[in-house]
Amino acid sequence: MENLSVAVTDNTTVLPSGGETGARAPYGGKTLSAAVLVGTFLGIITLGTIIGNVLVCLAAVVNRRLRNITNYFVVSLAVADLLVGVLVLPFSTIFEVTRYWNFGLILCNLWVSLDVLCCTASILNLFAISLDRYYAITRPFTYSNKMCRRKAFMAIAVVWIVSLLVSFLPIWVGWNTEDGRLQNVDDPTQCSFNNTNVPYIMIVAFGTYYIPLIIMCVTYFRIFLIAKEQANRINALQPEVRDANRRQNQNLANEHKATRTLAAVLGAFIICWTPYFTVFTITPLCGCTIPEQLYSVVLWLGYINSLLNPCVYAFMNKEFRRAFKKLLCFQTGNSVCFCNNPRNWGLDTPTTSTAPRQS
Structure with missing residues (x-):
């Protein structure tokens, strides 16, 4: 999400050897070696983000065990x-290296809108996931009977519609600026969210970050208390009773594992995006500016979150880890990788699933 109120340092300088005053410094004042280093590092983050999230999408599509509501x-x-x-x-990397937007006003505002859209959608998807987990843990029988694919798709549609309304509509109508004019119309070469009004900042910050974040933290805290209580209750059962309810207990254990993974995703999101939203909220209220380098750090820390999520799934979820290995053909023993034998995904073999009923 681009900056709404941080003043960007002017990238003009006086060139030596009779250069023209006011000419733009190459690479935003960086040396060539520094620009190459920054561009390479950010390019790796970009490539890793694309590969990791493509793997997540493909894994859920081709692996039957991963096809559940959550x-x-x-x-x-x-x-x-x-x-x-x-x-x-890709555009953020170019702008970070050059500190100059060379793609025109329309692409500038489209880039900013997409940035806000994706950040908002991430938060609201995490919010929906937390409610789904709470429902699954606190009311497992009701969840299995009533939560279906259609309801999940409706919730996802609401998430993306709200994200579109928060991002594209205000930016392209001019509701987010102090003077009601189109964003960046005066100087699209310094593409940012400057001249943004405080009401819009407060609505975005609290409506799509702080309030959902507080609810999510409370929700996961409640989930872990309930999960602990359920585990203690199971351990207190007589062995023969525990064996008789083994299937139910296993389903409950699977739900707890999924919840731990998704809580880790939420934790990564908090660590990555809280510094940015702190700057995003405080800066316009105090009327102060922050160093350009500090702003870049908190912004890219937020971007890195998009790279971390697939890593969390691979580290904490056995099914995702297995799916990633098959997609990347990192197979061992007698198994054959997916690219050579799609049967290895179990698409032709019925599997036992603990997923809720889908309709």
């Missing part, structure tokens, strides 16, 4: 992160 929201989150990697980060 993972529909996970795929929606991965799509938001993938859009960041494909549509936002």
